[in-house]
Amino acid sequence: MSQSSKSRRFHCSKGSAEFTSLLTELSDASRSLLTEIQLTCEFFLGENSYKAEQDYLNELGNLLSSALLVNQKITADKRSVQSMNEAAGCLERMQELMDTYPTVLAQSEDPTRTKEYARFIEVCQQLQRQTSASSEVSATVRLIDPITKKPIVNPVRNIHCGHVYEKEAIVSLLQMSKQPLKCVCLGCPNKRALRLEDLKPLSS
Template sequence: MAGRDVPFSFSSLDSSISSLKNCQTYVDTGMDIATGVALDLLQSGCDTVDVESMESVMLEYAAVNRDLNNYIKAVEETIGKLKQKSPEEIPNLKDLVQERYSTLQSKNNDDELRRTDKFIQFKEQLRDLRKQMGMPSEEPDVDLDEDEDIAVTQSIDNFICAITQVEMVNPVKNKVCGHSYEKEAIEKMIQDRHKKMKLARCPRIGCEYHDVQIPDLVPDTALKRAIEVHNKKPSR
């Protein structure tokens, strides 16, 4: 009889794993909010320390996400092994999962938190917003006076979509080559090319990336904010 109860217990655990995976959505949402707050702080001219505090928040979220992934992995691997053995009695899953989880956690390296996609995108958005708004970068201070007008002109050029040739409203950034386009325009271009069984080349002149995919595109929040700020400024 005990053996017959095991599948039922595993089925219940599968449902619990799904609930844990849903928690990852909340972590992603938290990281998106933290990115938005950091961009707001930067855009409003707040002290660098305030902006950097959001970097710490992002790293904390990344650590939570890593720990959550390790726990889910520990549960899934433990259940997988038990299902293969078809135990006659329900084992102490808590201890088995904790043992596997501890093993996975022992391999953690905090440097890897800075290499997660969300954190990299966070740093890129801050860097791009500083660039688009003509702000000093995080690099050592340099004299920007002579290059100010050139930088502003280059930024304005970056506001124009290579496909529509008009200023972007909802820009997305290609994670592969780094170029940005109007979301609707680039998605339509990709879909049209794929219908013809052809690759979609990046429309930016000089770019050699020849296989743009919709999953490559992420919202370019920094560029969108820079365009909005520029449009609010009185013309000189």
């Protein structure tokens, strides 16, 4: 191996190690956020003097969905960095990894179908049973549309971030907007321009 090749490999390895360290820190922060969300919801459940506010639960659900999506992307990044480290010195393999990276990110699991989100739904249902003993508890948390601020009747999900909207409201907003429209949920990390084909029925 030439001296220049060794030098490139050293710098590549050093840069990858620093990036991996950063990803580990972000992953730890993401896990801490998920834990805080769960503890907050469980604390809210334990305080019998508090009345469950549906918009609060909805915002908490959106926050959890965003955190889960970020955590998945961090995990995908760590795997890609590890694969590139293993392929160091093989330009063809590294180019292949870079070409397939967008596809790997696009395969992220729907945050609302993860076990963490399922636990959140379970806790919310317990909260509803405690604070509304006379009301029938639905199978899922009744969501509030971020546009109209009213209960969602005909839900559609953004396939890129998992956030849910009232179909009529989001479709109307897309049709009226002259500029590219992104997810309307506050704090959503998804920066993709929203299209009609990105909206899928909640049951799908």
